Amino acid sequence: MSVLIVGTIALDTVETPFGKKEAILGGSAVHASVASSFFAGTSLVGPVGADFPSEHEEFLKNRKIDLSGIQRLPGKTFRWSGYYEFDMNQAHTRNTELNVLTEFMPKLSPELRKSPFVFLANLDPEIQLKVIDQLESPKLIAADTMDFWIRGKRDALHEVIKKVDYILMNEGEARMFMETPNIPLAARRLLELGAKAVIVKQGEHGALLFTDDTHFSAPSYPQDAFRDPTGAGDSFAGGFIGYLAKTDDLSQGNIRRSIIMGSVMASFNIEDFSLDRMKRLKAHEIGDRFDEFRKFSQFEALSIEHWV
Ligand code: AMP
Numbered sequence: 001m002s003v004l005i006v007g008t009i010a011l012d013t014v015e016t017p018f019g020k021k022e023a024i025l026g027g028s029a030v031h032a033s034v035a036s037s038f039f040a041g042t043s044l045v046g047p048v049g050a051d052f053p054s055e056h057e058e059f060l061k062n063r064k065i066d067l068s069g070i071q072r073l074p075g076k077t078f079r080w081s082g083y084y085e086f087d088m089n090q091a092h093t094r095n096t097e098l099n100v101l102t103e104f105m106p107k108l109s110p111e112l113r114k115s116p117f118v119f120l121a122n123l124d125p126e127i128q129l130k131v132i133d134q135l136e137s138p139k140l141i142a143a144d145t146m147d148f149w150i151r152g153k154r155d156a157l158h159e160v161i162k163k164v165d166y167i168l169m170n171e172g173e174a175r176m177f178m179e180t181p182n183i184p185l186a187a188r189r190l191l192e193l194g195a196k197a198v199i200v201k202q203g204e205h206g207a208l209l210f211t212d213d214t215h216f217s218a219p220s221y222p223q224d225a226f227r228d229p230t231g232a233g234d235s236f237a238g239g240f241i242g243y244l245a246k247t248d249d250l251s252q253g254n255i256r257r258s259i260i261m262g263s264v265m266a267s268f269n270i271e272d273f274s275l276d277r278m279k280r281l282k283a284h285e286i287g288d289r290f291d292e293f294r295k296f297s298q299f300e301a302l303s304i305e306h307w308v
Contacts, residue, residue, distance in 0.1 A: 011025070142241055
């Protein structure tokens with residue numbers, strides 16, 4: 001089954017304790033689409049300006065990502081600039097230049113409207129709502145957001161949450177949006193708003209899934225080759241939805257597997273700046289790392305003899 005991903009296509013300037021890179025390929029939809037493309041046919045919808053380098057489009061085409069939904073608009077591509085200190089779980093935004101994003105109004109082709117699996121990557125929630133309105137009977141919609149939109153478009157974000165199956169937030173954003181330091185409580189409040197499931201991303205500490213009747217905790221990966229966390233959340237989402245689409249199985253067991261696959265893809269993305277690690281990634285490495293995740297999070301049931 002195919003995946004539709006709508007979000008930003010960006011030129012990022014990123015500084016981490018491991019270096020600074022200017023105007024590199026980024027954007028929520030780019031990171032998510034590249035991760036998803038390892039598993040399923042993926043269509044990317046988002047705006048670019050006249051300054052968007054053609055080499056980036058070539059890379060996305062080489063990953064067999066469908067770019068028919070890219071809107072080329074006069075003006076400059078969306079730009080984000082940020083930095084991370086030693087706590088690389090926390091991105092600090094220096095500057096957000098919306099540029100062509102202010103003119104972007106997605107109009108899905110008849111084919112894309114039929115997409116079964118949809119990821120609304122981090123984007124203005126009013127635009128996310130416009131995409132939802134165009135979809136014809138999707139199997140699953142997941143949406144992501146960030147503090148920028150929580151501060152600026154709270155009401156529209158409420159509407160998005162009512163209409164999607166999965167809402168993804170990182171833990172700081174979930175606390176901020178639901179106004180509580182308690183993550184399970186924040187997740188419960190998000191479920192009460194109408195989401196069917198909530199995924200709280202905890203950066204290098206893993207991810208949590210909450211539904212009305214289940215809870216799952218995906219482990220963190222002991223990553224020693226950690227250079228740039230930008231796009232980790234989007235790669236997580238892309239891996240998650242891409243694997244779900246490939247398997248077309250929404251059972252609890254497969255949803256958990258897909259969450260681990262999301263964690264696997266995020267763990268690769270943070271090994272280098274921009275999409276550089278994803279450009280070198282091989283399918284067998286994905287399988288090997290999935291097995292590593294399985295091994296280090298397995299443990300035996302309590303033994304009565306040892307207990308008493
Ligand atoms: P994350 O997975 O949260 O690290 O996402 C990082 C990506 O989000 C970067 O490549 C940015 O270009 C993009 N981004 C930053 N700010 C925004 C925003 N306000 N809306 C949409 N995308 C953004």
